[in-house]
Amino acid sequence: MKIIYHCYGGAHSSVTAAAIHTGKISHSHLPTDQELMSVPYFDQQEKGDHGRLKLMGVDEFGNEVYVVGKRHMGRVYENFVRGVAGLLGIPEAELVLVDTMPYVNWRMMVGGYTSRRLRLTAIGRPIVLSGTRGAYFKLSGLVNTVKTKLSGR
Amino acid sequence: MIVFYLCPSGDFAGTICGALHLGGLSAARVPSHREIIQLRRFGESKPEDIGRPLFLGVDQFGNQVYSIGVLQENDVALRTIDDLLRIFHIPPHEVILADAVPCGGWRLKLAGLFSGWGMHSWAYRLAVPSIRRCYPALSDLVARTVASARQREHEPEARKEVLYRKVRKTSGV
Numbered sequence: 001m002k003i004i005y006h007c008y009g010g011a012h013s014s015v016t017a018a019a020i021h022t023g024k025i026s027h028s029h030l031p032t033d034q035e036l037m038s039v040p041y042f043d044q045q046e047k048g049d050h051g052r053l054k055l056m057g058v059d060e061f062g063n064e065v066y067v068v069g070k071r072h073m074g075r076v077y078e079n080f081v082r083g084v085a086g087l088l089g090i091p092e093a094e095l096v097l098v099d100t101m102p103y104v105n106w107r108m109m110v111g112g113y114t115s116r117r118l119r120l121t122a123i124g125r126p127i128v129l130s131g132t133r134g135a136y137f138k139l140s141g142l143v144n145t146v147k148t149k150l151s152g153r
Numbered sequence: 154m155i156v157f158y159l160c161p162s163g164d165f166a167g168t169i170c171g172a173l174h175l176g177g178l179s180a181a182r183v184p185s186h187r188e189i190i191q192l193r194r195f196g197e198s199k200p201e202d203i204g205r206p207l208f209l210g211v212d213q214f215g216n217q218v219y220s221i222g223v224l225q226e227n228d229v230a231l232r233t234i235d236d237l238l239r240i241f242h243i244p245p246h247e248v249i250l251a252d253a254v255p256c257g258g259w260r261l262k263l264a265g266l267f268s269g270w271g272m273h274s275w276a277y278r279l280a281v282p283s284i285r286r287c288y289p290a291l292s293d294l295v296a297r298t299v300a301s302a303r304q305r306e307h308e309p310e311a312r313k314e315v316l317y318r319k320v321r322k323t324s325g326v
Contacts, residue, residue, distance in 0.1 A: 051226070069229070076222065083221065084221070
């Protein structure tokens, strides 16, 4: 099974959730800025990466976990991926899509935009790190819900 | 094989391309306002349907032809399809991707946005004249897509990238 966490840029909320899911960072302890920065793809993706499914790792159930930035596609993205996957003959049960956008706070938006879009990393990165720490346990809760559902399958 | 026409809302430029591809419209002349609005599935999508493939028919080569709405994010959509093929080990020659988003110009993009917001009357008012204006570009895209489908009848291993790169270089209006 492939699990795809998706958000606007595929650089912060989806990456953090996928890192929790794959055990790269603890689900129960608030990570430090250094720990977040050590997560692959965190605050790294560029415009040309959007839409690319980036492998974050494999979870304890053997599922591959991916992150992707969907830019302005919003809810359209899930329709799109499920629709295309269905036509390509990919079984519905083989694909789990998880939207992390509802857990993105204003600091992640402002910091992420400043760091990734404006390329003002020195200003944006501390803001987005603070925002990610602020949203951390909500993202951890989301991952927990996903894993609970997966274990019931 | 599956042919996808990507357009902002899925039910404007994509349905025109589908009609051209399947013989419902002629490339030789620009269709009238009435011919456009009478096309099957034209302007029918609800906002919640955008992103879902719209089946338009089966072409002369036996390929299924779909239109799919991707808003303005054609690049994102193309990369995701590429990666879905890669991670699920699906041969790329099973798919033809034809990107109609750059063909339409800003009016059609705006129509797609209005459609996405549920403002259908505004979307219609913008979409029909825009489609008539960009009809040559849409016809060109479809001609290249059909040529690619024909080529793949003989060379099934032809890589899909060829099609949309060629199309996107020449289709701007």
